[in-house]
Amino acid sequence: MVLTGNFIDTSSNSTKESSSQLLSKLGEMGFKAEKEELMTSLSACKQLVEEKGFRRPFLIMSESAKSEFTSLPSPTSEESYDSVILGLDSPSLSYDNLNKAFRILKNEPISDSHQPSNSDKKAVLIAPHKASFQQSPPTSSLPAGLSLGIGPFVHLLEEATGEGALIVGKPTKSFFELAIQRLGRNYGIDTRSLEKGEIAVVGDDTTNDLGDGARELGLKRILVRTGKYRPESEETEYPPDKVYENFADFIDDLV
Structure with missing residues (x-):
């Protein structure tokens, strides 16, 4: 605030x-x-995407958070993503999604119909922040307390790809x-x-x-x-x- x-x-x-x-x-x-x-840091992400001219981000976030980006077109299976944007949503931060993000950032195939881009322009990792932890409410398996934030997942992709993320929040x-x-x-x-x-x-x-x-x-x-x-x-x-x-x-x- x-x-x-x-x-x-x-x-x-x-x-x-x-x-x-x-x-x-x-x-x-x-x-x-x-x-x-x-x-919000999500609205700042959207502003950055618009300013940089990114049109096809791969969004790892909740359905509610994705609604911030509804003005952007959804890529088809044949199109290459030009960016990856991370949000904090436990179900979305799965191995499959993070591995897909890794492949996009490394320009590797993500489907049988998708061919890696021949362009020298790499996809960019965008993150709202790098907070290591957050305060979480109680869940069915854990009481209220500190939980992992988005930061460790940002660091994971940075380490795996060798490229730094754009932090906007x-x-x-x-x-x-x-x-x-x-x-x-x-x-x-x-x-x-x-x-x-x-x-x-x-x-x-x-x-x-x-x-x-x-x-x-x-x-x-x-x-x-x-x-x-x-x-x-x-x-x-x-x-x-x-x-x-x-x-x-x-x-x-x-x-």
Whole structure:
């Protein structure tokens, strides 16, 4: 979440669901946000795909998350994918899907009717972020607690292919710059005139919420002790500027 004064831009690294579903969840929690006020790492992925001219991404994510990309055509079995986009969805992160992604990135055949491209242009791996873990609700086999994030799967494909992924979500500088631009556009604020520290980012992860990009831009970094926060989260080379028990305490202090 990025904010200045009383103005908030909801910036999420969630890749499990579409923006519309995330807005519904926020509404159920009492946060009334418009579509223009929400930015997710998936929407940043879509923007990158459009800017780079990718037309045929192989999507490893939930059906809900895939709806973010409905404006793109679906490749036929004879067409080559030009990119791979990862989202965090346990059923989708199967060996078969990851192996298919590997083959696409290595320009290997993926079906009997598909012939590898003769073009020198390689397919590109795109990932919303590299978070190693997440806070998960209870399941039929495990209680609530930390679970694997998308990061290990991104590293797996990077290691196997020898190619780095394009990371577009938090904590990249470009993601925060987009969020700040949206903040200014939505509320008519000249964000360029603000002093360093007048814009804050709030999160429960010092690395993936409050990391490199936030520091590079001089944002005030606020850690909340909720979600995947653990006591050791504060023991970092770059400690947060302030720590609160929860988001409500931060808002109380702000107003």
